[in-house]
Amino acid sequence: MEYDERLARFRQGLVNPFDRGEDEASTESKGPSKAEVRPELFSSEPRIHSSDRTMDLGLAEDHFSRPVASFVASDIEQLKQAIEECKKLILELPEHSEKQKDTVVKLIHLRLKLQELKDPEEEEPNLRMLLEHRFSKEKSKSVKQTCDKCSAIIWGLIQTWYTCTGCYYRCHSKCMNLITKPCVRSKVSHQSEYELNICPEIGLDKQDYRCAECRTPVSLRGVPSEARQCDYTGQYYCSSCHWNDTAIIPARVIHNWEFDPHKVCRSSMRYLALMISRPVLKLKEVNPLLFNFVEELVEIRKLRQDILLMKPYFLTCKEAMEARLLLQLHDRQHFVENDDMYSLQDLMDISTGRLSCSLTEIHTTFAKHIKLDCERCQAKGFVCELCKEGDILFPFDSHTSVCQDCSAVFHRDCYYDNSTTCPRCARMTGRKQEPFDADSV
Numbered sequence: 001m002e003y004d005e006r007l008a009r010f011r012q013g014l015v016n017p018f019d020r021g022e023d024e025a026s027t028e029s030k031g032p033s034k035a036e037v038r039p040e041l042f043s044s045e046p047r048i049h050s051s052d053r054t055m056d057l058g059l060a061e062d063h064f065s066r067p068v069a070s071f072v073a074s075d076i077e078q079l080k081q082a083i084e085e086c087k088k089l090i091l092e093l094p095e096h097s098e099k100q101k102d103t104v105v106k107l108i109h110l111r112l113k114l115q116e117l118k119d120p121e122e123e124e125p126n127l128r129m130l131l132e133h134r135f136s137k138e139k140s141k142s143v144k145q146t147c148d149k150c151s152a153i154i155w156g157l158i159q160t161w162y163t164c165t166g167c168y169y170r171c172h173s174k175c176m177n178l179i180t181k182p183c184v185r186s187k188v189s190h191q192s193e194y195e196l197n198i199c200p201e202i203g204l205d206k207q208d209y210r211c212a213e214c215r216t217p218v219s220l221r222g223v224p225s226e227a228r229q230c231d232y233t234g235q236y237y238c239s240s241c242h243w244n245d246t247a248i249i250p251a252r253v254i255h256n257w258e259f260d261p262h263k264v265c266r267s268s269m270r271y272l273a274l275m276i277s278r279p280v281l282k283l284k285e286v287n288p289l290l291f292n293f294v295e296e297l298v299e300i301r302k303l304r305q306d307i308l309l310m311k312p313y314f315l316t317c318k319e320a321m322e323a324r325l326l327l328q329l330h331d332r333q334h335f336v337e338n339d340d341m342y343s344l345q346d347l348m349d350i351s352t353g354r355l356s357c358s359l360t361e362i363h364t365t366f367a368k369h370i371k372l373d374c375e376r377c378q379a380k381g382f383v384c385e386l387c388k389e390g391d392i393l394f395p396f397d398s399h400t401s402v403c404q405d406c407s408a409v410f411h412r413d414c415y416y417d418n419s420t421t422c423p424r425c426a427r428m429t430g431r432k433q434e435p436f437d438a439d440s441v
Contacts, residue, residue, distance in 0.1 A: 079113060079114045082110055083111060083114065086103055086106060086107040087107065090103050090104060090107065112157075112159075113158075128176060130179060131179060131180075131182040131183060132166075132182050132183040132185075132186045133164040133166065133167070133169060133182070133183045134164060134165045134166055135162035135163065135164055135165075135169075135171075136162060136163060136164075137160065138156070138161050138162065138163050138170075145161065146170070147161070147171045147172050147175055148169050148170050148171055149171045149172070149175035149178055149179055150171075150172065150175050150178075151240060151243075152172075154172060159173075160173040161173060162176065164183060166183045166184070166185035166186075167183050167184040167185050167270045167274065168270065169181070169183070169270070181213065181267065184270040184271050184274060185274060187271060188271065188274045188275060192278060192280050193280060194250040194275065194280065194281070194344075195250075195251060196250065196251045196254060196255075196286060197234075198252055198255060199229075199231050199232075199234045199249075199251075200234040201229070201234040201235075202234065202235065204218070204219075204220065204236050207235065207236055209227075211236070211237050211238040212233070212235035212265075213237055213238075213241045213265065214238060214240065216238040216241075218236060218237070218238050225238045225239060226239055228242035228244065228263070229263070230263070230264045230265040230268050231262035231263055232247070232249055232251075232262075232265075232268040232272065233264075233265070233268055235265075237265045241266055241267070242263075242264075242265040242266065243266055244263050245263065245264055245265075245266065245269045246262060246264065247262070247264045247269050247272045247273075248260075248262075248344065249262050250272075250281065250344050253344065253347050253348075254281065254283065254286050254287050254290065254347075257290065257293070257294055257351070259348060259351055275344065276343065276344045277331075277343050277344075277345050279334040279342060279343045279346070280341070280343070281341065281342045281343065281344065281347070282341055282342075283297070283340065283342060284340050296350050296351070296353070296356060299356060300346075300350055300355060300356060301339060303356075303359045303363050304335055304359075306363060306367075307329075307335060307336060307362075307363065308336070308338075308339055309394075309395045309396045310366045310396055311326070311336055313370050313377045313380060314326055314369075317374060317376055317377055318376075319373075319374055320369060320374065320377075323369075325365070325366060325369060328362050328365070329362065332346070335359075367396065371394065378392065381394055381409075382394070382395075382408060382409035384409070384410045384411045384414055385408070385410065385423040385424065386410050386411070386414040386415065387411060387414045390411065393410070394409065395407070395409050397409075399411065399412050401416070403415075403422045403424065403425065405425050406422060406424045406425050406428060408422055408423075408425075410422075
């Protein structure tokens with residue numbers, strides 16, 4: 001019945017509710033005529049006045065919905081007004097109450113919505129180049145990232161953010177034009193060397209009491225900004241360039257065999273992360289005495305030397321090439337090139353025992369192929385020409401010795417007990433002299 005009454009009242013009004021061409025001034029002069037359309041006729045809900053529209057925009061449940069048309073300046077102004085009213089409401093509500101907590105959450109949502117209106121995501125490019133950085137737009141919606149420029153949280157749900165594919169520098173799209181730090185990967189490509197002095201401090205006065213990177217004024221007392229020392233470079237940085245991140249310092253590893261993390265600045269942390277797998281540490285030159293105190297290093301060096309002796313067998317063996325045995329060391333390619341260069345990751349794995357286990361397993365696989373599985377590799381073995389007894393010998397066997405001139409293999413005891421020259425060297429020398437003897441005759 002209520003619906004029929006409202007329908008009858010509508011028909012009596014003789015007005016089209018979708019006809020909005022009537023002038024408001026003429027509507028008022030005509031009084032309660034067909035231009036006067038009352039919302040009460042079509043809805044049982046109370047009418048929302050224009051003065052309440054701003055608060056409804058901020059506190060309604062659907063304030064996240066995106067309108068079909070483009071936003072105008074009035075939408076931003078209404079959001080700002082709603083934010084101010086939310087702030088006032090938070091101060092008026094009792095502290096730690098549920099209503100206050102809900103209002104705080106709605107205030108956060110309003111601010112994020114305002115940020116979205118100011119920085120529309122559709123206008124951002126997918127790739128941007130800046131100071132040798134190669135920034136790529138992220139599609140992840142994670143909210144656990146932190147902007148490296150402004151140190152604020154990246155709200156991945158509504159904010160556009162970028163990551164450098166070279167040094168993994170993260171920042172908001174709005175912070176892109178404020179970046180002053182070049183990509184660390186360029187430093188890695190041009191300067192692939194570690195600082196091998198332990199915390200080479202030069203003093204804050206030498207830095208003119210400014211951050212070593214952004215030149216912001218700093219002091220030890222924290223006024224105007226706290227000075228934080230990087231254990232890798234020894235220099236002082238501001239809180240924006242030094243987040244108290246920790247990393248293992250190469251100089252402490254080489255000189256003290258110490259793997260405790262120390263505080264470093266952001267640029268040093270990225271540099272060490274990019275350099276961790278590069279074989280640039282030559283221990284024989286930097287600290288040769290380290291092998292006298294670390295037994296694990298001696299073991300790894302022997303395994304690497306054996307692998308280098310096995311490499312010629314695999315390069316001339318068809319079965320080994322098809323099985324790609326050498327590719328088992330693809331993550332440590334320098335192990336099949338030399339035996340004296342180490343990466344920081346190698347030293348870390350040596351200290352934990354991980355490298356010894358994996359390298360021993362690979363060494364066993366290589367030796368099994370040469371000595372047992374492959375007949376061609378077995379045929380390249382040696383017989384001790386000093387005693388002419390025993391099994392076939394290989395240069396990587398632990399009980400053998402190798403002639404430095406002709407690479408012949410002998411039993412270790414036979415080689416050192418025999419005072420004569422190497423039989424193979426003597427034979428080769430005799431063959432070289434035969435043509436000269438024939439010419440003299």
